[in-house]
Amino acid sequence: SQTIHQWPATLVQPVGSPLSLECTVEGTSNPNLYWYRQAAGRGLQLLFYSVGIGQISSEVPQNLSASRPQDRQFILSSKKLLLSDSGFYLCAWIRTGGGANYGYTFGSGTRLTVV
């Protein structure tokens, strides 16, 4: 079965420190991968998506970057965190190709607090 893992679950980081959040998918190949941020427990904002290794599309200019070093691995990074980077970060994947589709499958999220 397909599963998605996200870690860490919670993170408290000082302003100006670096960030690395990791997401991995198991049980599938060539997934489309997405990073969303949820602020204040409400709407989701699409940050990055990737349709393959090394292929990253950015939706919103910001202090963050993403990388996809392996087919099933998606990393969200920052060189220097800002207070405004605080939020709940969600990784998601969707199947590519034909067959039934079920929308996004989300990871359990990372709660980032920048202090």
Added chain:
Amino acid sequence: AQSVAQPEDQVNVAEGNPLTVKCTYSVSGNPYLFWYVQYPNRGLQFLLKYITGDNLVKGSYGFEAEFNKSQTSFHLKKPSALVSDSALYFCAVSPFPNAGKSTFGDGTTLTVKP
């Protein structure tokens, strides 16, 4: 550009009563619509989708949604609410049937009281 509006921040219903969570959308092409549920400190879970075909879509946990093209709406419904249905519900629209690059509404908190 695409957008989704969930006009109610909060919906309160009594257990056993029917519930409706409203969603309207705007999209330039065909609408591909989705509902998700989120429990505290968790990721979103897929409930149901409309891609094409019947306007009434049935999904997980007894939920269904009605697609209305003329009113550009996709309201989530359930005939008899359970306390365990209490959660945050999101409507989403995508330019693709596989949900890629979805735009989400701001969410509606559903509270079902015993």
